[in-house]
Amino acid sequence: MIHNQYQEVMNNTKWEEIREAMLDSPNGHPWRTKNIETGYICPWDGEWFYHFRIGGHKCTEWLEIKSETEEIRNEVLEILKGIHVPGEVLDGVIRVYGYVEIGKSVDYL
Secondary structure, eight states: OOOTHEEEEEEOOHHHHHHHHHHHSOOOOOOOOETTTTTOEEEEEEEETTTGGTTTTTTTEEEEEEOHHHHHHHHHHHHHHHHTBBEEEEEEEEEEEEEEETTTTOOOO
16 A cells, blocks of 8 residues: 555656657666655666566656766756656756655656
């Protein structure tokens, strides 16, 4: 059961838009996700076509996309801004939120 102190801020359509945009990107972008129910953080993966879809996104607390250089960060941010998703830029990654704590504000990219 999903923790009742969180609210969902993404839907399957937005997750699919991210997946399709990353597939269309000329550069590979490693990603990982955190499961809100188990706390499990998957290993870094670079395969967007199939792996990103496995199990759906009902339990995806967040998605992180590696952005180790300014060029990569800017490229990923442009993609995500076009989709308009909740997230933030952290050190070396861009995090997209699937859930946020109730009452906590989140910026949109």
